[in-house]
Amino acid sequence: MKSILNTSLFTALLMLIGGSLLAQNEPIVITGTVLDYQSQSPIEFATIMLGSSQDNSVITGTTTDEDGTFTISSDTENVFLEISFIGYVSQKITDFEVQSNRVDVGTLFLSENSQTLDEVVVRAEKSQTEFKLDRRVFNVGQDLSSTGASALELLNNVPSVNVNIEGEISLRGSGGVQILINGKPSVLADEGGALGSITADMIDRIEVITNPSAKYDAEGSSGILNIVLKKEEKKGVNGSVSVNTGIPDNHSVGLSLNRRTEKFNLFSQIGAGYRELPRDNNTINQDLLTGTTILSTGTDYRNEAFYNVILGADYHINPLNVLTLSGNFAYEVEEQPSLTNFRQLGGDDLLVSEWYREENTEATNPKWQYELQYKKDFEDNEDHTLLFSALGNFFGKDQSSEFENATITGSEAPSNQQTETSFSETKYTFQLDYTKPFSDKVTLEVGSQYVITDVANDYAVSNLVNNEWIQDAGLTNIFEFDQKVLGVYSTGAYEGERWGVKAGLRLEMTDLSTLLTNTSEDNQQNYANLFPSLHTSYKVTKRFSLQAGYSKRIFRPRLWDLNPFFNIRNNFSIRTGNPNLNPEFTDSYEINSIYIFEKVSLNLGIYQRYTTDVVERVSTFENNVNTFKPLNIGTNRATGVELNGKYSPNKWLTFNGDFNYNYFNREGVFEDNSFDFSADQWSSKLTTKIKFPAAIDFEVTGQYRSQYQTVQQTVSDNFFIDLGIRKKIMNGKTILNLSVRDVFASRNRESEILQDDFYIYNFGQRGRFITLGLSYGFGKGEAMEYSGGRRR
Known part of the structure; x- marks a missing residue:
């Protein structure tokens, strides 16, 4: 290394x-x-x-x-x-x-052209990255990543950002990233749904905020990605249609329409498709005291038909007032067939018994979102604004599963089981922001946010006993989750020609309650916290800038961290939640520098994060059953360096590189066991883009993540390659796109846990994904890609 x-x-x-x-x-x-x-x-x-x-x-x-x-x-x-x-x-x-x-x-x-001309408009690419006072800005150009691509594809080309096969977004290798549209939560900001429908031609820039100011929700220690959309200037009817197919089965069709007049901007998208997501799994559970071992191998699928509709309208009341109403409805019909083979070995490694467990799961998942937004601009300054937004989300799941065990040899297999799940989650976000520039250099921001989350999960497990289904009372319950968070903030900023500073303070009050209705077990948490932030920047020269920042962040346990119920697909490897979890708090410090020239741009950053009440997943072992649940264990201090670079030696070749290294020190004690240790990890990504003649673009990305440790696990290193090729036809109105994710099927997750009394090995792999798409833009629209939303 x-x-x-x-x-x-x-x-x-x-x-x-x-x-x-x-x-x-x-x-x-x-x-x-x-x-x-x-x-x-x-x-x-x-x-x-x-x-x-x-x-x-x-x-x-x-x-x-x-x-x-x-x-x-x-x-x-x-x-x-x-x-x-x-x-x-x-x-x-x-x-x-x-x-x-x-x-x-x-x-x-x-002057406006009275005739509609079918001409090629040359749009040059902006500098990829530039510094603002408290963020880095990735300006979107018309290169391979921004022609006919979705927002998720585009994010994968932003330094420090990664989007995996399922559409999960990470920033500098960590999850929990907040996604905003124009600085606020939005219907379009859901990475599991509508975000895939935003085309790159709609995006002006992506702001990478690794150390957010007090203006933003303090949730999420990994930072914020703010997608800033262009102000639509394409009057008339514009649209795009796309068709995609892939291996494993991944087929979809999408239609996008936009109608712009002097007063209204109407937009919509309709999409439907079917997809499969197979996963190979291999686990070893070994009791080191008795020598007995459970081996399991199998493949599970998530097959899904999906339908999606987005409707929205901007109403320009007058030049200073705009009202927006938008909504998204999605419906999924899901099947999860899986087959897992089990073998039990004795202390002498001889086969004791062998059986298989077959799962048949069916589910329907309705989803809806809506957004109401009002924005007022003031005549004295274009940055003098008042913004109010209300966002509602609902996700439901009605699921039934049957698990059939069949003996192959040896002792009789465990009894058959079935589960029933009725789940609903409703979330409302209300936000008010006011920005007042007092001069070209001094700006004040004040605002508030109120978030209500209400969840109910009715979960039942039944065992087949003497040909009769008997409900398992120990695994059956209704879990209710209710959380309300009120936040208020104020920031003040001075930004001169060379030097700037921004300071802010945010107060958040959290009211959380969970309840297991059948057993009356409840957990009440009510706490208030202050979240200060301080950022400063200095432009040394036109090509070299420095930035430093501090912020305090919080990670509140999610529903699945708190819910004690679990999936029993593999009843020797059980994941469960912990309703008594406390939130994590992180103090984040950063120093960044950026150097930009015509052909080269470099960004070097040094950061430190100190986190208390760290949430770690800890395994306990009994009768060869591995049960792992999240616990608050001690502190973590991570110090790291990050290097991003872009080099374009000529017009047809571009390299984008990303390197991140951090050293961390864990300290913690749980049940008289010390979890103190120090370790490091690093990751790198290199993307090469080549423009061939005949309007053909080629892109290949290689990523490597080193081995790293948690309090119990050692996670193996990983290297994989993605590639894509795109052909533009009819002056860019039609785009043919071929992409291959994980070319060598090397993208996997492999981990080991070695304790005094047990050993656990886990291996999971998605495999290679190939997608072929054809997109056509009509009117003044541009070709896009619709691939549906990520599963949940």
Whole structure:
């Protein structure tokens, strides 16, 4: 590992030195403003293309900001500018007056085009990453990752972010990430559903907030991903249709429509499909005192037909007031066939008995979400805003399972079982935010949030005794979960030309109660906590910036952490919850630096996280049955370094790299057992993008995660490769896409637990996934991909 670490640091140093040498030739900076000729209003996202006057080739490009301004740089004076936007007549500027390496082209006016032109609009890619006061910003360009891709695919190309096969999102290797749309919870922010329906052409930027300020919900120690959507400018009817198929079975069809007028923006999506998700499992449970062993191997499936409808509308009451109402309804019909083979070995490793356990599970899962939002802008400043939103979510599951055991040899297999589950979860989020800039440099934010979560889970287990189903009272109960969180916050920020600081304080009051209705066991928790934050940044030069930050975070136990009931698919490996769990609290410190040049960008960060009441899953062992449940065990102090880089040696080749290393120290005692230990772990990701002739794009991503430890487990290292190829047809209106996830079927999870009296081995593997998709955009829409939502 030392050699790999040294190689990575040496490569980063070479890139940094190379960039510094190139920086000796000061470029020419070109600025200007683009306005609508009739309304005199700024045109956001207008394309600014910089070309060579010698051969008319494209050098680079950018897009205008919200106020219509732009900045672009050139290494030579022999260039021209072309300004274009959908529905407008393009302008070309060839004459420049360079003064002190700067050019100001002034205000440029674009007139609407009276004819609809089927032309190719050249959209250049922005710099991938830039620094803001308390976040890193990934600007979305028209490269492979943003043409015809979904938001989930795009997130997988953001440094520090990973999206696995099931759509689960992690940030710097950790889960629990908050997903926001335009800075708030949204119908579209559900990674298990509608997030897959957001196309990359709808996204302006993705903000990576690894150390959130007090403005944001303190939940989630891994940070926040804020997806900022473009302001829709495509008037008329726009849409896209997509068809996908794959191996294992993964078939879907989706239709997206958008209608924009002066007052209304109507949007919708309809989708349906069927998919399978197989998983191979292998476990070993060994009693080291008696020598007896239980071996189990098998494959389980989650087969699902799904249907999804999204409807929404923006109503522009006037230029300063917008009302939005949107909703999403999804329905899933689920089957879970599985077959697990068991073998019991005696202390002499001789076969004692052999049997199999077959599962047949059927479930229906209705889901709905709705969102009401009101936004008011004020005339004195475009950043002076008032925003109110109300978001409602519901998820239900009506599930029945039958488990049949059959003896192959030896003693009789355990009795047959069946389960019934009736589950419902309702969540409401109300949020009010007010932002007031007092000047170009000073801004005040205040706001509040109220979240209500109500869950009921009716779970029953029955055993077949003498051909009669007898309910197991010890495993049958109704679990009720009710949580209310009220938060209020205030932040103040100063951001000058070079230096900025932002400080904030958030108060959150939590009221949590759980109840096992059959046994009257309850757990009441009522607590209030302060969450301060402090961020500062300094722009050393135009190409080099520094940022430091501190925030306090909380991780509240989820329903499945608290619910004591479990799935009995493998009744020798039982997962259960702990209704007495306490929340984790984390103090997070970071120092980041970023260096950006035309072809190279580097981000180096050092961080430390100190967490108390750490939630760890601990195994207990009895009669060869492994029962693992979450417990609060001690503290964890993690110190790490992260390096992200992008290098584009030419127009057709781009490398994106991500390296993360952390060393952690665990301290804790449970039932007189010490869990003190120190360890480290690291991960890396490299994505290579190649643009071939004939509008063909190729992308390959390799990821590696080192071995790491928990309080009991050792989790093996893992390496896998994903690749994709995309062909654009009809000027980009049609896209043919082929992707292969886990090319060598090496993406797995393997772990071992070795204690004084027992040994446990677990192995799980999803395997290779191949998907072929065809997308077509009509009107002024662009081709997209619809693949349905992630299972729950």
